[in-house]
Amino acid sequence: MFEDFVRENNLQGYRLKQLYQQYYTEAIESWDALTTWPLDLREKLKKAIPFSKLENFQEYVSEDRKTIKALSFTKEGFPVETVLMKYSKRNTICVSCMSGCPVGCTFCATGQMGFNKNLDTQEIVDQVLYFKRKLSKEGEKITNIVYMGMGEPMLNLENVVRSIDILTDPEKVALGKRRITVSTVGYIEQLDQFLSMDLGVKIALSLHAPNQELREKLMPTAAKNNPLNKLMEVLKDYQERTNKKITYEYILIKDINDKEEHAEELAELLKGQIALVNLIRLNPSPLIPFKPSSMNKTRLFQAILNEEGINNTLRYSYGDEINAACGQLANIQRNAKQNH
Numbered sequence: 001m002f003e004d005f006v007r008e009n010n011l012q013g014y015r016l017k018q019l020y021q022q023y024y025t026e027a028i029e030s031w032d033a034l035t036t037w038p039l040d041l042r043e044k045l046k047k048a049i050p051f052s053k054l055e056n057f058q059e060y061v062s063e064d065r066k067t068i069k070a071l072s073f074t075k076e077g078f079p080v081e082t083v084l085m086k087y088s089k090r091n092t093i094c095v096s097c098m099s100g101c102p103v104g105c106t107f108c109a110t111g112q113m114g115f116n117k118n119l120d121t122q123e124i125v126d127q128v129l130y131f132k133r134k135l136s137k138e139g140e141k142i143t144n145i146v147y148m149g150m151g152e153p154m155l156n157l158e159n160v161v162r163s164i165d166i167l168t169d170p171e172k173v174a175l176g177k178r179r180i181t182v183s184t185v186g187y188i189e190q191l192d193q194f195l196s197m198d199l200g201v202k203i204a205l206s207l208h209a210p211n212q213e214l215r216e217k218l219m220p221t222a223a224k225n226n227p228l229n230k231l232m233e234v235l236k237d238y239q240e241r242t243n244k245k246i247t248y249e250y251i252l253i254k255d256i257n258d259k260e261e262h263a264e265e266l267a268e269l270l271k272g273q274i275a276l277v278n279l280i281r282l283n284p285s286p287l288i289p290f291k292p293s294s295m296n297k298t299r300l301f302q303a304i305l306n307e308e309g310i311n312n313t314l315r316y317s318y319g320d321e322i323n324a325a326c327g328q329l330a331n332i333q334r335n336a337k338q339n340h
């Protein structure tokens with residue numbers, strides 16, 4: 001995009017560096033602030049490339065003001081949701097790689113809203129820059145990025161990879177690779193391809209069930225075509241090759257996948273791996289037919305994993321009341337305070 005502009009206008013290479021520095025690193029607020037470029041060139045750029053492809057950002061702020069959801073729209077008018085979470089000295093941005101999601105997992109509000117489109121590279125990066133600009137005004141920085149908003153990264157791999165390149169390029173957004181986590185439901189072929197690229201980012205696998213049968217019930221589209229045993233082989237290979245920890249996400253759903261036998265089976269499945277199980281109590285949504293496991297069940301599940309020596313954490317979900325928690329990104333606004 002910028003590269004084409006520079007080439008087409010016969011500009012010298014340093015112009016591109018200036019642009020990267022101000023646009024990505026400093027996170028300027030508009031093309032007018034691109035002060036390292038002469039005015040005529042800036043005006044030309046303004047006509048050729050939109051400052052942000054995503055438009056009409058609206059913010060929804062949680063009561064404790066620590067979670068902010070930004071709703072924006074693509075040129076076609078499709079909704080995109082991005083969440084900033086300000087917790088434990090971290091500023092984590094949860095980005096979407098699609099508007100909606102075609103995978104249709106039964107517990108996920110995004111999955112239930114259907115699929116609009118894959119976001120392009122710029123639309124993914126726009127979400128990060130939006131919050132980078134906001135944080136920068138408060139004297140703060142982005143510390144982490146998670147690809148855990150709307151959409152399945154493996155089904156939009158090219159744009160996800162390109163966006164990671166921009167976010168980690170020292171001349172651009174310059175974030176550390178280990179500060180980025182890509183979460184996937186596990187499309188084997190694409191995941192294998194992604195892992196072999198060795199981008200150095202963290203991987204989170206949305207497991208949610210310890211066996212094929214239950215996985216098929218919860219996430220039919222993804223699980224049927226991507227058998228659990230094959231998926232685990234790909235992840236084990238990666239693990240052995242890189243020695244990097246893999247996070248397994250496991251949503252606890254009342255009476256569905258939260259029994260003692262499920263915890264035992266999960267421990268068996270992950271034995272011998274450097275794994276971290278991220279337990280998440282289901283975030284309820286009017287769009288889904290499930291309830292979260294009770295706190296008692298959750299603690300019991302956790303105790304079994306501990307007993308079996310499986311590393312685990314219980315993730316608290318933030319932003320519930322503004323529908324900004326995981327699996328709630330579906331462009332439905334209830335009881336939300338809106339900042340224009």
Ligand code: SAH
Nearest residue numbers: 108148151152183184185206282283326327
């Ligand atoms: N498509 C990818 C990334 C986006 S979803 C994936 O599924 O991994 C991000 C995370 O939110 C996933 O772990 C997903 O399983 C979880 N999630 C979806 N619905 C949820 C719900 N109702 N409650 C809690 N977590 C949910």
Ligand code: SF4
Nearest residue numbers: 101103104105108111
């Ligand atoms: Fe898509 Fe992930 Fe939701 Fe499944 S859980 S529908 S893959 S966003």
